[in-house]
Amino acid sequence: MAGRLSWSAFNVARRSFGQQLRGSQAQLINSRTFSSALGEEQPNFPGSRSKWTEKLEFVQPDLYDGIPVYRVMNRKGEIIDPAYDPKLEKDTLVKMYKRMTMLNTMDRIMYESQRQGRISFYMTNYGEEGTHIGSAAALDDNDLVYGQYREAGVLMWRGFSLDRFMNQCYGNEGDMGKGRQMPVHYGSTEHKFVTISSPLATQMPQAVGTAYAFKRAQNGLCVVCYFGEGTSSEGDAHAAFNFSATLDCPIIFFCRNNGYAISTPTSEQYRGDGVAARGPAYGMATIRVDGNDVFAVYNATKAARHLAVTENRPVLIEAMTYRIGHHSTSDDSSAYRSVDEVRHWDSTQHPIARLRAYLVQQGFWDEAQEKQWKDDCKRQVMQSFARAERRQKPGWKALFTDVYDDMPDHLQEQFEYMKSHVDEYEDHYPTKHFAKDN
Numbered sequence: 263m264a265g266r267l268s269w270s271a272f273n274v275a276r277r278s279f280g281q282q283l284r285g286s287q288a289q290l291i292n293s294r295t296f297s298s299a300l301g302e303e304q305p306n307f308p309g310s311r312s313k314w315t316e317k318l319e320f321v322q323p324d325l326y327d328g329i330p331v332y333r334v335m336n337r338k339g340e341i342i343d344p345a346y347d348p349k350l351e352k353d354t355l356v357k358m359y360k361r362m363t364m365l366n367t368m369d370r371i372m373y374e375s376q377r378q379g380r381i382s383f384y385m386t387n388y389g390e391e392g393t394h395i396g397s398a399a400a401l402d403d404n405d406l407v408y409g410q411y412r413e414a415g416v417l418m419w420r421g422f423s424l425d426r427f428m429n430q431c432y433g434n435e436g437d438m439g440k441g442r443q444m445p446v447h448y449g450s451t452e453h454k455f456v457t458i459s460s461p462l463a464t465q466m467p468q469a470v471g472t473a474y475a476f477k478r479a480q481n482g483l484c485v486v487c488y489f490g491e492g493t494s495s496e497g498d499a500h501a502a503f504n505f506s507a508t509l510d511c512p513i514i515f516f517c518r519n520n521g522y523a524i525s526t527p528t529s530e531q532y533r534g535d536g537v538a539a540r541g542p543a544y545g546m547a548t549i550r551v552d553g554n555d556v557f558a559v560y561n562a563t564k565a566a567r568h569l570a571v572t573e574n575r576p577v578l579i580e581a582m583t584y585r586i587g588h589h590s591t592s593d594d595s596s597a598y599r600s601v602d603e604v605r606h607w608d609s610t611q612h613p614i615a616r617l618r619a620y621l622v623q624q625g626f627w628d629e630a631q632e633k634q635w636k637d638d639c640k641r642q643v644m645q646s647f648a649r650a651e652r653r654q655k656p657g658w659k660a661l662f663t664d665v666y667d668d669m670p671d672h673l674q675e676q677f678e679y680m681k682s683h684v685d686e687y688e689d690h691y692p693t694k695h696f697a698k699d700n
């Protein structure tokens with residue numbers, strides 16, 4: 263590929279960079295030896311740049327008021343400062359609205375389907391639709407996404423079909439993941455979305471590694487890594503932030519700060535000024551946005567992408583939002599927060615309602631369209647749902663394949679053993695639901 267260094271060229275480049283570095287270090291040491299005055303006027307420790315002080319003062323965390331929340335429109339969907347209106351085309355705006363509402367409809371139906379025992383698990387995206395669609399719309403469709411599990415809207419924006427969502431949740435033959443993972447653990451090579459896995463934050467240093475590879479390949483793309491504020495407490499988050507800054511990686515860290523990590527409120531998650539305040543400490547450009555304002559998310563992501571790609575540096579976006587739904591179908595959030603609190607966010611700050619108000623003001627949307635689209639959405643989701651439910655599960659051999667690229671002998675042996683076992687005791691297994699390809 264053009265622009266990619268061969269190994270030998272890379273080694274030459276590395277050697278000459280090493281020589282330069284050693285040269286500049288030597289210069290620094292020499293200048294220190296010769297100018298002891300520098301240490302008097304200004305500290306010259308290699309570990310930081312700052313001034314002397316004779317006051318014994320601790321830096322207090324409440325030194326400043328907190329990083330402000332960037333917004334473009336108010337709760338009524340009115341643009342506050344026209345200079346920041348991204349002035350998107352009508353088609354793009356309607357598409358944004360349609361994908362947000364489609365996601366919402368899919369969530370409602372899949373949540374119900376789990377309640378009825380049709381799928382084993384589900385996680386809704388209620389209240390966070392603006393963070394997904396606003397950010398996805400501002401990216402290049404070839405930028406690589408690493409998600410946590412509550413970012414289905416990003417995939418939806420990129421055209422991941424309803425059938426694909428359903429097939430994954432049903433773990434049927436149509437699932438690209440061959441039914442091996444829990445529902446909502448989506449992934450798609452075609453949509454540049456790395457497959458989700460459950461252990462929190464593990465995607466973060468991996469995303470940095472990819473961003474580093476992108477920088478080497480000079481492909482003009484960036485990596486986007488989504489995570490929740492709870493996840494930001496993991497050690498892997500620290501590793502990722504620091505590596506991305508010290509290795510100058512084109513990555514956007516997108517934190518969805520929705521107030522809770524299951525039952526843990528942010529007051530028990532951290533004591534600093536949210537996640538954004540950590541950004542500058544790692545040397546990252548950082549912004550905090552109103553995650554329920556799809557335009558603020560869009561503008562911030564667009565600008566972050568520009569910084570990441572043109573300057574090869576990490577950028578941190580903290581999108582403030584609220585998790586309106588339960589954590590998952592395994593959670594009843596009324597056990598730890600009030601129904602009134604949830605109702606407040608649902609009724610006064612919802613990202614979908616805000617965008618809709620904006621569209622109506624522009625004359626891009628009306629009651630009749632709303633009704634028609636709601637019916638359409640429901641029909642499309644129900645049809646896809648019925649198709650997924652009818653499909654068989656993958657042949658059970660898929661439990662043994664892809665553990666390694668090639669199946670080693672000891673695994674082959676286990677497979678043969680299971681095959682003879684299932685053949686003998688077929689009546690005791692639900693084999694009629696599984697494809698026969700073993």
Ligand SMILES: Cc1ncc(C[n+]2csc(CCOP(=O)(O)OP(=O)(O)O)c2C)c(N)n1
Nearest residue numbers: 412460461462490491492493520522523524
């Ligand atoms: C390493 C690890 N620890 C714990 C869990 C269990 N767990 C799953 S989701 C979750 C909460 C994550 O909260 P947050 O990152 O804020 O995301 P949100 O669910 O609010 O979107 C926890 C603790 C896990 N999956 N992985």
